[in-house]
Amino acid sequence: MSDSEEESQERQLKIVLIGDGAAGKTSLASRFAQEAFGKQYKQTMGLDFFLKRITLPGNLNVTLQVWDIGGQTIGGKMLDKYIYGAQGILLVYDITNYQSFENLEDWYGAVKKANEESEVQPVIALVGNKIDLEHMRTVKADKHQRFCQENGLISHFVSAKTGDSVFLCFQRVAADILGVKLTKAEIEQSQRVVKADIVNYSQEPVARTVNPPRSSMCAVQ
Numbered sequence: 001m002s003d004s005e006e007e008s009q010e011r012q013l014k015i016v017l018i019g020d021g022a023a024g025k026t027s028l029a030s031r032f033a034q035e036a037f038g039k040q041y042k043q044t045m046g047l048d049f050f051l052k053r054i055t056l057p058g059n060l061n062v063t064l065q066v067w068d069i070g071g072q073t074i075g076g077k078m079l080d081k082y083i084y085g086a087q088g089i090l091l092v093y094d095i096t097n098y099q100s101f102e103n104l105e106d107w108y109g110a111v112k113k114a115n116e117e118s119e120v121q122p123v124i125a126l127v128g129n130k131i132d133l134e135h136m137r138t139v140k141a142d143k144h145q146r147f148c149q150e151n152g153l154i155s156h157f158v159s160a161k162t163g164d165s166v167f168l169c170f171q172r173v174a175a176d177i178l179g180v181k182l183t184k185a186e187i188e189q190s191q192r193v194v195k196a197d198i199v200n201y202s203q204e205p206v207a208r209t210v211n212p213p214r215s216s217m218c219a220v221q
């Protein structure tokens with residue numbers, strides 16, 4: 001392929017992450033762009049940017065410009081401007097926080113308002129984050145699916161902490177925007193195995209019980 005042909009394959013897409021504060025937008029963006037995760041919560045004031053170059057099937061190089069919008073911008077006058085012109089939107093909520101799911105109506109309303117006059121509508125994904133905390137889930141999966149069906153949204157469940165399905169989510173949105181079809185093999189390749197740390201709980205002497213506990217346990221942290 002010549003240089004000019006290669007350049008013509010390069011695309012840049014604006015992807016916006018919105019949703020309630022602490023839903024995990026910054027964590028998803030930094031997991032995707034930098035393969036990093038921080039346990040410490042640091043509120044995003046206004047917005048932040050991340051860049052990541054990916055290659056889609058057909059050797060299509062795409063740079064994703066990820067706009068991480070602070071949760072407190074809802075109702076503010078800048079939100080419209082941040083959303084405007086986005087080709088992809090990730091509506092993010094925390095599966096352990098029902099309020100963050102309920103408030104998606106407002107976030108989705110802001111998206112519709114910002115695109116009222118646009119000819120081309122963005123690709124929108126509903127993203128349930130923190131699936132590593134499945135045992136604390138308060139938003140049932142069928143509620144999530146219904147919201148997707150009613151509004152024609154792509155559906156994703158991810159964990160910024162473990163990285164589970166994060167790359168796949170961004171890749172799928174980029175592919176949909178560009179009309180690229182991902183094969184089953186490509187989807188499987190993008191799905192990350194959830195990593196579990198081994199925690200050793202056998203430090204204390206064990207009291208005698210009818211069923212003696214095992215000396216170590218495996219926990220997902």
Ligand SMILES: Nc1nc2c(ncn2[C@@H]2O[C@H](COP(=O)(O)OP(=O)(O)OP(=O)(O)O)[C@@H](O)[C@H]2O)c(=O)[nH]1
Pocket residue numbers: 019020021022023024025026027028038039040041042043044045069070071072129130131132133158159160161162
């Ligand atoms: N267990 C778990 N914690 C997560 C996950 N994603 C984010 N967190 C934690 O949730 C808290 C909030 O994450 P942020 O990424 O800062 O949330 P945000 O949506 O960007 O918040 P704002 O900046 O206020 O809009 C942090 O303490 C993260 O470490 C996840 O997938 N699993």
